[in-house]
Amino acid sequence: MNLAQFPRRGYVKEATPIEAVPAFSKALGGKVNIFIKRDDLLPGCAGGNKTRKLDFCIADALDKGADTIITCGAVQSNHCRLTLSWAVKEGLDCHLVLEERVKGTYSPEASGNNFLFQLMGVKSITVVPGGSDMMGEMEKLAATLAGQGKKPYIVPGGASNTIGATGYVSCAQETLEQLFAMGLNIDHMVVPSGSAGTHAGVVTGMVGCNSGIPVSGINVSRTKDVQEEIVHKLAEETAERVGVKGGIPREAVECFDSYVGPGYSLPTESMVEAVKLLASTEGILLDPVYSGKAMAGLVDLVRKGHFAEGSNVLFLHTGGSPALYAYLDTFRG
Incomplete structure (x- = not known):
């Protein structure tokens, strides 16, 4: 290899x-x-661990001329936290789509990673019900952002x-x-x-x-x-x-x-x-x-x-x- x-x-x-x-x-x-x-x-x-994956994914995004990262995860997603942190480091916008896998568990006032999303200046958070088509939701958001002149890049859940x-x-x-x-x-x-x-x-x-x-x-x-x-x-x-x-x-x-x-x-x-x-x-x-x-x-x-x-x-x-x-x-x- x-x-x-x-x-x-x-x-x-x-x-x-x-x-x-x-x-x-x-x-x-x-x-x-x-x-x-x-x-x-x-x-x-x-x-x-997501830093190892994002090392390669963010490089691919930049090679493709992206100025915006979109990714998804659960409401306390560690992957979303790290994706946002590296987007901030690279000067990229970052939008998150969060899946409420357990109904009623999302709160914008929650501690943990939710707090860190806000602290790092996430551009937007979209919360969808458990079982949603997460790639479909991210693609819809990407289309909206592209219509606004942005160049979005989708990192799949977990960068997997x-x-x-x-x-x-x-x-x-x-x-x-x-x-x-x-x-x-x-x-x-x-x-x-x-x-x-x-x-x-x-x-x-x-x-x-x-x-x-x-x-x-x-x-x-x-x-x-x-x-x-x-x-x-x-x-x-x-x-x-x-x-x-x-x-x-x-x-x-x-x-x-x-x-x-x-x-x-x-x-x-x-x-x-x-x-x-x-x-x-x-x-x-x-x-x-x-x-x-x-x-x-x-x-x-x-x-x-x-x-x-x-x-x-x-x-x-x-x-x-x-x-x-x-x-x-x-x-x-």
Whole structure:
């Protein structure tokens, strides 16, 4: 793979740390050694994994002469926060389309990412009901803005297309280089699986580098069968883009859907436990929607003996801690 052929903006200046979390591992019985890839420390307003994807997506937008970015997400979207932050940095207008996936949950006065949208000067926020055709809604807004003389560029939800997923192919390469330098052999990698770009990119990179490291996704919304098909399709398309010969084996994509709970963004007891446990043992913050539920999955898999005793397991921390402040009642309760 020659990723240097693809334009990017250079938002990722250096590798994010891979940290051992021994106190957390001990709290889970000490039979598995857990490490965390700290993509929550990536640049961009309050950090998070979407910076890797936007590095490539914003470059594509600028190459196409865009002066305006449109993207979408849920009402507390970390992706929308980071897209807005990089648009601000680049001097681009940014318009957000927010999907109220749980009716009645959007409030312009809310804390968390909603507050940051306003603080960074978002040009407009359009709120649509759950289940809306989000690409269709963004295309309508793009047509309106084009009629006003703007040059809009649509970044899909989560920046989860082949352009964005290339950022996580790069992350897989970066991770393998770090592990070699550290002399650390990882037996398994666990990632949050939502809009699919992060999961698909990591799988593509790990397969493309012949790493032999299995990657498991912890779902935050969809069922196992649906999510695996979405991730595999995007991984195949990304592999074709970056030049992975032979494609992506279907068995390389594995998802667990037992930790979603009542629905996307809705709290679960296991998520609350995982967030509190990592914070109280290692001083690392998760978010309640993605990394919190993904870590809840990892915790449960460790307790069930899914990983062999003595295994080294790497968790990808995708960030999102600003959303914690919109869930104060959940954690204080």
